[in-house]
Amino acid sequence: MTSTKINNKLTQLFATKKKGLLNIYFTAGYPQLEDTRTILKALQDGGADMVEIGIPFSDPLADGPIIQESNDAALHNGITLKKIIQQLQGMRDEIHIPVLLMGYINSALQYGVEKLVSDLSELGVDGMILPDLPVDEYKEKYQDLFEASNLSMVFLVTPQTSAERMKYIDQASSGFIYVVSTASTTGNEAKDLAGQKEYFERIHQAKFNNPTMIGFNIKDHASYTEACQYANGAIIGSAFIKMLGNSHLLEKDIKEFVSFVKQ
């Protein structure tokens, strides 16, 4: 399988730790333009197992209001993908946990996919999540490039994804499978994990080659613990962003947030 070709901090983490992994998403350049590195470091110090850094986009189709607003605020602060790359220069001197970049395909296309892959690999970034990049197109155009650069590509599955397509997605993915908890945009408070047992069991039984992480609408200790029963870990986004938006002492609040979730 493709995933065995890649050896980076992400694959190394899953090789050694198989349960209760906490992955936190945050938007680059938010709440303030230069907070990106501060947040990254505080998350590591607080005990997050990995992070996803969001590339702000003007039209984030899969995101609910909280992440939309953080994107708008970050863009207003002046963030660009170029700036994110600059902010991450030298991060491997202090950051030892896996780091992924998550965003929309248009940002990557305008930056230039080849240049982006080469810049990310130089920074020591471990992978990307581009929810609107078709799996077919990745396989056709980019998979070789990503693998040659030791970059993982994470694809999503949802409750509506057929068993056959799940297999196909598993084959194309490297790093982990992003298991979207419910049919939902991010941070939809009307939806929760209740009633998703059957779906999570189905994922569990599917025996993917890749590890699995459950995300979307995971927001606290209870939902994190529940998700971890069915997967290698869980991903928190909107709840963390919401906390950042209200925080006056970023480092302290971030560490508290992580230890509250992990308890």
Next chain:
Amino acid sequence: MSIHEEKKDILGQSYIYMNYQVDKKGFYGNFGGAYIPEMLVPNVEELRNRYLSIIQEESFQTEMDQLLRDYVGRPTPLYLAKRLSEKYNTTIYLKREDLCHTGAHKVNNTIGQILLARRLGKTRIIAETGAGQHGVATATVCALMGMECIVYMGAVDMERQKPNVERMKMLGATVRPANSGSKTLKDATNEAIRDWINNPVDTHYIIGSVVGPHPYPDLVARFQSIISEEMREQLIDKTGSPNPNYVIACVGGGSNAAGAFYHYLNEKSVNLIAVEAAGQGVYSGHSAATTFLGKPGVIHGSKTLLMQTEDGQITEPYSISAGLDYPGIGPMHANLFETGRAKFYSVTDGEAFNAAMLLSRMEGIIPALESAHAIAVLENIPVKKDDVVVINLSGRGDKDLMTYITRKDEFTK
């Protein structure tokens, strides 16, 4: 690239056939595809797998034809605009889509999609709207079929197209304001897509133009192709030939243009003219002229030309006409632009406004502001005396009356 398709003629010799239609992977040349998050894949795939066989079913076609005839009022007239022809010293016909039920071409598509949605077993309909014409056309067919209807509309557009908001409500639809971004068509489309992500099982999204992920651009173009199908027959009747020298249409997303061009795409003698909104001027910073200002990128699930920053952020378009106020164009048009098959022009707010006044005074027809852009371009096209020119008059001006009243002094010289 797949626009050049090798074909065999009847003697078995191969020749190159320019194909402007969508290919098997959902592309028009370099543009199109389905760039969507996984949450949308099952719905879009179901649509892709089933749309062609459903719309080719006899029962579908019978029902569609009947509704287009008895409910929409098709065929729409092809009207020889005598006084306008005299002014421009040529022969000008207007394809009267403004006479469709609900006042614009948009209903051709919503009739088709509601019949499709029913055959897919969907019970809830969502749509986006800019000028409100597509929202009204969707609310109308939902009333007709007794289906739940939710229309997303930018908060700014709700303000400038108030009568259409009231019409949608009267027809039983729920109108939800899109408060994100620029609060116009692009944001309404984002909200509709998010709704679909959150309601993947019972809902069909009736998209209003030849935009969005494959198969939408092809689906909508097919439903709008009735426009050029009728044109051909009507032209034979009136001129002896199905082919005019020019077909002119305005382009927001590009659905009325797609319908007007459809049966002429491979007819090289027919000049296809697409007219974009220049707003306050193409380079004024307040424009929606996508082919002039855009670069290839991905918007609303499709790779096409769009207005964006160097960083790939989609920029806010501007036009006096809400229906043209969109930062992209359908992938079919991006390909027609790139291959040179269609020529793209742009028309400013003021030029469109004055063309609306002109058409009202000379022909007794008050056009929609969108359609007025297509009239205005007559000033820039080198038409000859013997030419036959068809302008697709996509909609009527009732919805724009407030703009025509309040901005008259600003634009009339």
